[in-house]
Amino acid sequence: MKVSPTIRVDNEVYEELQKRATPFVDTPNSTLRRVLGLPEKATQSGSTAVAPSSREAALSPLLADRRLRPGQRLVWRRRNLNQVHYAEVLANGTLRLEDGSVHDTPSGAATALAGNTQNGWTVFTTEDGILLREMR
Numbered sequence: 001m002k003v004s005p006t007i008r009v010d011n012e013v014y015e016e017l018q019k020r021a022t023p024f025v026d027t028p029n030s031t032l033r034r035v036l037g038l039p040e041k042a043t044q045s046g047s048t049a050v051a052p053s054s055r056e057a058a059l060s061p062l063l064a065d066r067r068l069r070p071g072q073r074l075v076w077r078r079r080n081l082n083q084v085h086y087a088e089v090l091a092n093g094t095l096r097l098e099d100g101s102v103h104d105t106p107s108g109a110a111t112a113l114a115g116n117t118q119n120g121w122t123v124f125t126t127e128d129g130i131l132l133r134e135m136r
Contacts, residue, residue, distance in 0.1 A: 006115075018100070027101045057093030058105040067135050074124040074132070076110060085113050087124065106132055 009017070014028075021031045033039075062068040070091040077084050087095040087109050094102050095109040103109035106120025121133040 014100070021100075028099065029101070059089060059095070060093030062132075062135055063089070063091070063093055068126075073127055074106075075127055076113065076120075076123045076125075078123075 017028055017031050020035060021028075026034075059068055063070065068089050070089060072089045074087045074089065074095065075084060076087075085098070087097050087103075087106075090096055090102065094104055095106060096102050097109055097112065101112060103112060106124050107118060108120070110118035110120035110123050121136070122131065124132045126135075
């Protein structure tokens with residue numbers, strides 16, 4: 001799996017990206033692609049990538065039976081690196097990271113944070129300390 005490079009922007013640029021983004025649909029990358037006039041990113045099969053909000057996300061069943069709620073914060077405490085990451089559960093079952101990126105699965109979110117393959121079901125917990133894998 002190829003990991004995308006990370007870019008850092010100042011608060012003013014980030015706020016402008018947020019203004020230009022469609023809530024619950026765009027990621028910083030899709031907003032930048034539109035602003036820069038680049039075509040939508042194609043998947044390996046050649047079809048256009050589907051926005052996370054338009055397909056079933058991995059956490060949808062946990063929202064449906066109220067084990068999770070929209071707006072709830074999940075935590076990944078990386079003690080060996082002395083880092084704490086947060087992800088917000090969105091109403092459609094996706095996860096939004098602090099950088100504004102949206103991911104369909106906990107593993108996709110954890111992988112984006114770590115820069116290498118991660119199992120998000122075993123690293124993310126609720127703020128009460130309950131592992132996602134225990135909620136399935």
